[in-house]
Amino acid sequence: MGVPYTTAELIAQHKASLMDSAGLFVAPNDADFLRHLRIAGRAVGVRKRPRTHAGQLQLEAGQVAYPAPADLIQVKGSPWGVQELQTAPWNMPRGPLPTLRLVAAGTAQELHLSPPPNAAQIAAFGAVFPFYYFAAHTLPDDPGEATSVTDIELDLVLLRAKAEAMRELTIRNHSKPITLRAGQGGESQPKNMTAAALYQAFLDEFNKAE
Incomplete structure (x- = not known):
């Protein structure tokens, strides 16, 4: 099953995948990033890696x-x-x-x-x-506590969390191009698109993922 990540570890990976656009989320105690991850954990827990x-x-x-x-x-x-x-x-x-x-x-x-x-x-x-x-996947408020996310679900959780981040930026009418990592698995090629376009691209990728 793999070793579960802590909340802090997931937040750090989510921030890294957002690259410069992570700086647009400024809520105290990483509340924005935790919200993205919890929404992603719900989606993955039902649609992609069902947790019964x-x-x-x-x-x-x-x-x-x-x-x-x-x-x-x-x-x-x-x-x-x-x-x-x-x-x-x-x-x-x-x-x-x-x-x-x-x-x-x-x-x-x-x-x-x-x-x-x-x-x-x-x-x-x-x-x-x-x-x-x-x-749903559990992500405790305490950053040092273990979540229920392991390597089995990690890429999908991060992908869906990125989509949620872009959805929020779209709602805020953020229309400037954003630089993000194109995908998971160590890819580093940047992708410059608007938040709305990135949201749809990440969501499509998530929906197609096995």
């Missing part, structure tokens, strides 16, 4: 809403009650099995079960509801 995690809910009959894991991006599914439905449907309690959904609740996220499990279902299948979900 396991979670569980402690069920209460009739309860709809439950707290969601902090790194949850997208729900995959749950085996709760499925085997019983397939092997002995005549013994199933009344009512459909609940469907798990991710729901925005203000600034937080919640997991909702619809319809909520009833007491008979909980008695038959158990009060623990296991589920699987796609997880």
